Amino acid sequence: MAGEAGDMTAPLLKVENLSRRFGGLVAVESMSLELGAGEIVGLLGPNGSGKTTVLNLISGALKPDAGGVFLRGRSIAGLAPHKIARAGLARTFQLVRVLGSMSCAENVLAGLAFGTRRAWGAAAEREVEGLLIRVGLAARTVTPAADLTYIDQKRLELARALALGPEVLLLDEWLAGLNPTELGLAIDLVRGLRADGVSILMVEHVMDAIRSLCDRCVVMNAGRKIAEGPPNSVLADKAVVEAYLGTDDA
Amino acid sequence: MKIVAALALLGGLACVPVLVGGYGLSLAINILNYSVLATAWALFSGPTRYVSLATVAFFGIGAYVVAVFGEALAWPLVLLIALAIGLAIAMLVGFSTLRLSGVYFVIFTFGLAELIRQLVTWYEANVTRTLGRYIFLDITTAQIYWQLLALLVLVLAIGLLLRRSRLGLALRVIGDDETVARHVGIDTTMAKVALFALSAAFMTLAGAVMAPRWTYIDPAIAFNPVVSFQVLIMALLGGAHRLHGPILGVVPLALLFEYLLARFPNHFSILMGLAFMLIVYAIPRGITGLFEQGLEKLVLWRARRAT
Numbered sequence: 037m038a039g040e041a042g043d044m045t046a047p048l049l050k051v052e053n054l055s056r057r058f059g060g061l062v063a064v065e066s067m068s069l070e071l072g073a074g075e076i077v078g079l080l081g082p083n084g085s086g087k088t089t090v091l092n093l094i095s096g097a098l099k100p101d102a103g104g105v106f107l108r109g110r111s112i113a114g115l116a117p118h119k120i121a122r123a124g125l126a127r128t129f130q131l132v133r134v135l136g137s138m139s140c141a142e143n144v145l146a147g148l149a150f151g152t153r154r155a156w157g158a159a160a161e162r163e164v165e166g167l168l169i170r171v172g173l174a175a176r177t178v179t180p181a182a183d184l185t186y187i188d189q190k191r192l193e194l195a196r197a198l199a200l201g202p203e204v205l206l207l208d209e210w211l212a213g214l215n216p217t218e219l220g221l222a223i224d225l226v227r228g229l230r231a232d233g234v235s236i237l238m239v240e241h242v243m244d245a246i247r248s249l250c251d252r253c254v255v256m257n258a259g260r261k262i263a264e265g266p267p268n269s270v271l272a273d274k275a276v277v278e279a280y281l282g283t284d285d286a
Numbered sequence: 287m288k289i290v291a292a293l294a295l296l297g298g299l300a301c302v303p304v305l306v307g308g309y310g311l312s313l314a315i316n317i318l319n320y321s322v323l324a325t326a327w328a329l330f331s332g333p334t335r336y337v338s339l340a341t342v343a344f345f346g347i348g349a350y351v352v353a354v355f356g357e358a359l360a361w362p363l364v365l366l367i368a369l370a371i372g373l374a375i376a377m378l379v380g381f382s383t384l385r386l387s388g389v390y391f392v393i394f395t396f397g398l399a400e401l402i403r404q405l406v407t408w409y410e411a412n413v414t415r416t417l418g419r420y421i422f423l424d425i426t427t428a429q430i431y432w433q434l435l436a437l438l439v440l441v442l443a444i445g446l447l448l449r450r451s452r453l454g455l456a457l458r459v460i461g462d463d464e465t466v467a468r469h470v471g472i473d474t475t476m477a478k479v480a481l482f483a484l485s486a487a488f489m490t491l492a493g494a495v496m497a498p499r500w501t502y503i504d505p506a507i508a509f510n511p512v513v514s515f516q517v518l519i520m521a522l523l524g525g526a527h528r529l530h531g532p533i534l535g536v537v538p539l540a541l542l543f544e545y546l547l548a549r550f551p552n553h554f555s556i557l558m559g560l561a562f563m564l565i566v567y568a569i570p571r572g573i574t575g576l577f578e579q580g581l582e583k584l585v586l587w588r589a590r591r592a593t
């Protein structure tokens with residue numbers, strides 16, 4: 037098995053038969069997906085279909101009841117979230133979570149100091165500045181994160197996730213709630229991340245963003261995968277349309 | 287410049303036992319003791335916002351170590367034993383309870399102090415068959431004062447180092463959002479336990495240093511829960527989010543409690559309770575918070591005048 041750890045043909049992130057139930061409710065059942073290096077994969081599905089639970093299972097916020105998660109062939113299923121973060125997997129949250137009492141720079145520093153880079157001191161300060169410029173918050177270094185607008189908080193959260201130096205980034209509806217201009221900028225930003233070698237798994241409802249960003253989509257309904265493939269063909273799939281809109285008979 | 291000022295202040299404080307009489311020295315010791323306790327409390331509880339009522343558990347352990355080993359062993363060795371026991375118990379408690387948060391943690395720490403008091407009482411009553419212990423040590427009041435002063439300098443120095451360290455940042459992240467902390471790679475359990483133990487170490491040492499002041503101790507004296515509440519309210523009054531904050535709360539409250547105790551000995555608890563309520567109601571962000579708000583207003587006012 038040790039030889040597989042460095043296998044370059046293996047997908048960067050592999051999720052195998054992942055299951056998780058909450059009491060009697062099966063939130064995720066036998067979910068499998070793969071994310072290749074340099075890929076952007078969309079995770080779609082109606083509300084309550086288990087998308088966020090999948091992200092929580094991958095990032096360690098929840099422990100799976102069964103199934104495996106592999107990052108570069110290394111099993112990370114059930115590890116503590118901080119270990120998964122240090123292994124090179126970062127995430128944002130569906131309901132944006134910034135460190136409100138701390139400045140924007142400190143928010144980003146939190147990602148740098150404990151992630152894969154473990155940067156500190158003057159070198160870390162330069163990186164903080166670079167990351168804030170990157171997400172468009174250059175002028176906000178000393179602003180407390182709680183004082184930012186919703187959109188800027190999302191930007192800050194992304195900068196903090198990037199500060200971890202991740203290979204895999206999980207975005208949970210990061211593009212939701214943006215106006216058309218902001219959406220255009222945000223799509224360019226995400227595309228730029230891929231150019232930098234970050235692979236992205238994104239839960240998203242904004243169809244324009246899915247069509248222009250995703251190489252592939254995985255669609256979930258009621259905890260299971262119901263379709264997978266390029267965005268246009270997946271979105272035209274009968275099972276997917278039924279999951280979102282219901283059947284003709286209903 | 288700052289260092290020179292700090293050294294001058296320290297030099298001045300070191301001369302206090304020579305300058306003041308018995309009553310003044312006893313008051314100064316009281317203030318120093320609570321300064322160490324409140325600063326140590328805020329070291330952990332300030333950034334993490336985990337409110338601990340276990341202060342007196344560790345303080346009492348320190349005092350009891352002196353009562354047991356004080357006469358048999360050399361003083362530095364006694365302090366080392368106190369430190370070791372305090373650290374060990376803090377880590378044990380930390381690993382088993384720091385998964386709790388919010389009100390559960392508060393109640394647990396309060397329960398812990400009571401549990402240790404009951405255990406010591408039970409042991410003394412059933413095994414040693416003594417309810418109290420005498421502490422006769424060749425340690426002068428001035429020496430106690432100097433030891434507390436050294437302890438205060440040490441806890442402030444460590445607090446200063448901590449603020450600039452990765453661990454210090456980790457604790458502030460935990461205080462803001464523990465979920466985020468875990469997802470940015472912080473081992474939250476380790477960080478919390480490390481700081482809880484560090485904070486407890488100073489509380490234990492303070493208890494050990496203070497023990498010779500009493501001559502006689504029993505569990506009710508050494509583990510008096512009022513100490514935990516007083517430390518909490520002093521730190522809150524001063525402002526637990528700043529290193530120097532707790533001391534700003536200790537000085538006025540120690541003086542106030544001293545006055546109330548002397549003037550209204552029968553109604554002390556009621557008056558102390560009133561003081562607690564007033565502080566929490568009127569200055570929730572503490573004295574340092576008030577000062578910072580004032581400063582912000584001044585900056586805004588100036589900015590408005592400039593435009």
